[in-house]
Structures are given as C-alpha cells and as structure tokens.
Amino acid sequence: MTGVPTPHVPPRRYRLVADELRRRIEAGVIPPGALLPSESTLMAEFSVARGTVREALALLRSEGLVLTEVGRGTYARPVMPVRRLASERYRKELEQVRSGELGTSFTADQQVDWAAYSLDKDFREVPATEAVAELFGIEPGTMLLERHLLFRTHGAPQQMSVSCLLLDMVAGTPVADPDNEPWPGGNTSQLYSLGHTITGVRERPRWRPPSPDEAEALRIPAGVHVVVITRQTYVGERVVEVAHIVRRADLVDLDYWIDLT
C-alpha cells in the first residue's frame, strides 16, 4: 500500500464529467432548475460514450444535485420550499383548541392558506396489526379506525399519512365521518372533542427510500428519500392515536425542543 506513490491511476472519465458538471452547478453556471446539456451533447463535449455520461449523471443524482425526467432531461435541483415541522406545533394546537380558535394541524405547520390545499381521504375499520397494537399497547386484532390521508398544496402532493384511532373511542362520533375532514384544529382538536386532552406526543422519525406507491403518490423523483414519522399521541399513560406520516426527506425541516427544566 505504500510502495508506488501513484502507480498508474487511469483517470475515471465518468468522474471527470461529474466533477465538471458539479463545478458548473455549484458555481451557478447551471442555476437551480436549469437543464444540463443532454446526454448526447455531453458525449460530444467530453468525447465519451453514452454509458460514461449516464454514469456521471447517476453519481450526481445520488448526491442529490440533479434530477432527471424522461423525455425532458437532467436539471439542477430546483430550490423548493422546505417545510418546518417543529415540536412546538403541538403546544400551539393545544392552546388554540382550548381557546376555541381554528386552523388545522397541517395548515398550521405549513403556513399554507386554508384554500390552497386539498386532501384525499380513505377511512377504514380494520383490526390492529401486531406492529400497531404494540404502539398502542393493546391486543392485536382490536378494531381500529384507520384514516388514510393525502395532503396537497396547489395540487402538488406533500404528505401521506395513516392515522389510527381506537374504534371504540370514535365509532358513531363526527370524528369517524370522513366528510368532517379536514377538521379545524386537526388531530388535537378531534381528540379534544372526544373528551381527551392530549398530554404528550412521541415522534420517531426514520428515513428510507420510498416504496413504489409512495414515490408515485408523492411524485418523488429518483434518488430522493422519504421521512416516516411514527407518532404516538398520549393522554396520560395511554396512547390514543398512532400515525405514520410520510414526506419527502429533502423538503422537511424537523425541529425538536427538549426541555430540561
């Protein structure tokens, strides 16, 4: 390993191409959102085969610098609004609910106008799987209300979530009616209307590549991953809601305050 200083390092051409393109992007020669030269143009410019160009572009994709669309080309990643999800939102919601104000959890998080978003709803009554039962601290098979929601702002899908409530707790109430979604004040308000004032939330964010379904539903470009937040809503020692929230990982800014006083 020590012998020859640089024995004979053949320059990896795809790396040279990638380096040059990276330089242009970082220097602003190719501004965010702008198309890179097409693969055939790059072939000519660098005198390499198409496979080499594609290798270089794949590298840049894996670095999150560029995105590729079939039939259009490869472009520098555009700046997109990053959504902040701060732990304080729960406290704010709780205060709003107690004081009788409006605004859903989603719009409060997003600072998005009420009218600017829409959602797809799909409510189901299902028995608890082992995993969800574990999170609830109940027996598997207990009946749950499973609420699948897909949020959009200005038509663009932003967030997919599955929220589970104990069916015993909500059956026959307005909360179990999809038509009442979106519910002003969000989840906190719904639980409050059922007589439960939440006392804490446990959030476990995890990262992973999107499933094909998620990639499709959220229009996630190749190479971008998702954050899945597993949320348990507590009233005292009891878990009253379990949710999985899925968003593009690169457009989320999680913010947790841990009080030690």
Place this chain on the structure above:
Amino acid sequence: MTGVPTPHVPPRRYRLVADELRRRIEAGVIPPGALLPSESTLMAEFSVARGTVREALALLRSEGLVLTEVGRGTYARPVMPVRRLASERYRKELEQVRSGELGTSFTADQQVDWAAYSLDKDFREVPATEAVAELFGIEPGTMLLERHLLFRTHGAPQQMSVSCLLLDMVAGTPVADPDNEPWPGGNTSQLYSLGHTITGVRERPRWRPPSPDEAEALRIPAGVHVVVITRQTYVGERVVEVAHIVRRADLVDLDYWIDLT
C-alpha cells in the same frame, strides 16, 4: 391515454431480476451477509446481458438491501445494530452529572462499553461563520472553539461531529484541552464543570446524501444517506453550544418525547 388497458408494457428485465433477488433475500434464501450469485452467474441464470444484471443490483443497492465490494461480490446486507438516540438521554445525563456519576454521552447513547470505542480529536480556534453565529445568536467572527470528533466502536467509524463552544467561555479550562476527551459525562458534564447547567436542547435532524468526505470517513456504502442533527444547547435563553452530528441514516433510531403538560 385511456384507450388500451395495458398497451404494450415490455417487461423491464432488470426489474424482474431485482424482484427475484429481493424475494430470495426477504425469504431468507440468501441470509444476511451471504454472497449473491456473481454477475456472470446471474447473466446465465436470467439470460440477460451484464449491464442488465448490474442495473438490477444497483436498484437493490439503492434500496439498502445489498452491498457490493470490488473483487468479492455482492452480498445481502448484514444486520447491523441500530442506535437509538432518544431525547430522554439529555435528562438522564443531567441527572447523572448532578449526582456525580460517569459515562459519556456517546457511551450512554450507544450502550457501548467504555473500552470498546476510540475517537479522533481535532480542536481548532476559529471565528464564527455566519451560519454558526446565527445558531449561537452572536456576531459573526466571534472566536469559537471548534471540536471535531470521530467516534469509532470496535474500530468501525460511527459518528462524526463538530461541536462549537464560545472561546471566551472555555479558554484555559480543561474543556479546551483535547487530552481530556472523552470527557466523562459528555457535553452536559463539561458545561456543568464550567458552571452552566443546561436547561434545554434544540435538535434539528436533516437527511441528505453524504458528501464524499463523509462517505469516506464513515465508510458509508453507496445509496445510504446520512442524518445530520443540528444541536443547540441552551442555558436559559442563551445558546452555549452548537453541534453538527453526522451518522448513517439507516442505523439511527431517533426518538423524541414532546411533553404537553
């Protein structure tokens, strides 16, 4: 666009290969750590060109299912211990420090034996960049002690961190001496020794592909991303420490408790 139900979808062969291999891995036919068939074997088995096989393997790599090593082959990802980073660790640390117990933040998080890990240290005195100054709430250019640490367990790099302290606060104290690292009780203890009892922590986790440096230092396989936690340690309203903690995203289990009482 509605006409033909399934007009003529040519089966993407690399996807078939990937699906079959994924099935075998998930079924346990190929146990964690075991080598997959070589590319040439797969070429023969599925009657496809090598490029197609490599495409399939690249897909599985991007899903985090397999890893590839030059000259050895591709193997199912071995099970690796996932590290839990729960918000409660700060409270525990604080209680330990107050009661005079030992154990660094890292070992407390990791449940790793004190002797099993090592770290590289690199302390620098630098003026605050705009970004860090913003996080501290101070003027850019204020002198800071920048502590670069690389933690390893059993020789394997696990975590890279950069922790900044106000130089005014630590100059001449034992905290500014790299030889005292690792400091029993970790960051909380160090600040306590300076007369500061922390009252809160703000953590902002973000996910992104690793930079080449990070990929190298942490031995991160292709396709795996990192989580970067930006941490601000508070004493009252004042920020006394700012840190960036970098870890492999797939081996971290973040866990935040948000108290609303």
Place this chain on the structure above:
DNA sequence: ACCGTAAGCCTGTCTATACAACCTGTCTAG
C-alpha cells in the same frame, strides 16, 4: 383561432465486448 398530429429530441432499457483493478485461495520456492 383551435386542436390534433407528427417530427424530433431526450432518457430508459438492453445487448455485446474488452480491459483494468481487486480479492482470495493455491501453489511454489526458499
């Protein structure tokens, strides 16, 4: 003016081939 279609560019997928670099186990020479 409008709309549909077709041309042309672009990426996705696939094949075939070649050589380099790397790892491991084996065999040989000392």
Place this chain on the structure above:
DNA sequence: CTAGACAGGTTGTATAGACAGGCTTACGGT
C-alpha cells in the same frame, strides 16, 4: 513452515449500437 508469486474469479470502467417510449414543439388541417 513461511513468504511470495500466480491464477482465477469478481466487480469497475468504457465503448458502440439499437430500439422503446415520454415530452415538446411546430406544422397543418379544420
């Protein structure tokens, strides 16, 4: 018995060519 050379297998890199299918635009008919 050990150390070094070597052989064979495996992935990395690169080239060339071909066709499929998505997207945009511009042309042309209505």
